[in-house]
Amino acid sequence: MTQQRLTFLLEQVQRGQASPSERLELEAWYQQLENRPAFTEGLSSPARQALEEKMFNRIQQGMESEKPVPVRPLGRSWMGWVAGMTGVVALVMLWMYLRPQPESTPGLAVHTQTQKTAYGETRTFTLPDGSEVTLNGNSSLSYPDTWTKDREVRLTGEAYFKVVHTKDHRRFSVITADDFRVNVLGTQFTVSHRSHQTRVVLNEGKVQCLLNEKAEADSIVLKPGQLVEFSRKPEQYTLKEVDASLYSAWKDHKLILRNTSLKELAQVLEDTYGYDVNVEKASLLERRVSGSLPTTDVHVLLAGIAEACKVHIRQEEGRIYLTDQSR
Amino acid sequence: MALLQEGDRAAFELLYRKYWRRLYDSAYKRVQSREDCEEIIQELFLDLWTKRQHLSITTSLDVYLFTALRYKIYNHIRSQLTKRAHVDYVTRLGMPQANLVEDQLYYEELQHHLHESLAQLPEKYRRVYELSRHQQYTYREIAQLLNLPIDTVEKHMARALQLLRLHLKEHLFTLLLAVDLIS
Known part of the structure; x- marks a missing residue:
């Protein structure tokens, strides 16, 4: 059979337009190849086993990432959600290719720098290694003047990282207050650790997450555009495909909403802007909106939310009261 | 099969162990590349797992798997042919x-x-x-x-x-x- 004929037949089948005789012709071609040597016959039995295991392990990995993910219990008393993270559990992200860490000499006395943002403020700065960080409102990041070995920073709140890759492949770790760690060599991602949940969104690169529960470990591979979050126990994580830029839009002074509930918006107002949000009735929180709001001026932001969600916003010092507009 | 549909991983593994070799050999005869074959077989079994609840196999599992494989291979070859028109697939098959x-x-x-x-x-x-x-x-x-x-x-x-x-x-x-x- 010629290549053109084969291409034609395959396309006919693909389009669902193949006539019975065309189908038969293709099947006959397929069948005639059955006489070729069987690949695995030529393998030694350990090699065959290696192939069997290799594929099976991959399949199992695939099954893990497709398993239905537990739904985050955001529902109950969201406003009172100040539950601290319990347990010391580490979710460790490793760069795909784990390479040996270079030996390093013990460091001299180093000074720790801390950058802290007020409510509603965002700030971009460069770390000693050239990596760039943007802090969202009500967040802080601590790091030493210089790094002698692995690069480690401590984060509370939310930050966007643009990590540079060093020649000697030094690991970069973000540690949040609950001992959750993100380790990478060079990539772009957002880490958020707020009172109600911890979240990592990967914009660029590829990382493997090891959900480390003491000795036994479970692992997930994060690809660009994937999000991992959990509220208390890292093992009850949620993994989903998202538009990663939505989660880092704040660094460009925008809040992008895609069918976002007022409940989620209220959470942002509490975490990033430090308001105590009160609603007239819980059903208001179910309202959903899409669009883009500027975050440069919090009053404009509030007005935008009021407009989009059809609510009245009354502000009293640090408190916000939401009431239905249609009333 | 019923066990598989309930999400029994052991039953799934048993199926894999039983069929992987014949399916792989069958794929290799047509695809002639170990990476592509691995991918096809992995996909085939992952599909079986994810679609398990919606599967209604009217023939035998044997026939089902090999038919599914055939269509995967058709798709694979077609995309190869269109993606890289210069690759002379048929000649390569000759060797x-x-x-x-x-x-x-x-x-x-x-x-x-x-x-x-x-x-x-x-x-x-x-x-x-x-x-x-x-x-x-x-x-x-x-x-x-x-x-x-x-x-x-x-x-x-x-x-x-x-x-x-x-x-x-x-x-x-x-x-x-x-x-x-x-x-």
């Missing part, structure tokens, strides 16, 4: 030995590294791994044999696999590097 030996060598090499990695595993993990994978014991049997709780056996096995995966990943990476240097 079945071209990749075969190289691909077989790859698995011998892989096996060699697996063996090495296995030797580096802590004793307790290696024992469980070998009983399960080389002597085909079930987890329950291993638990009785080693006098361990069954969930410990499962955890050891998971850990063993994870360590092996890491070792092999490093190995594959060096292989890739080597290729980069040569080319």
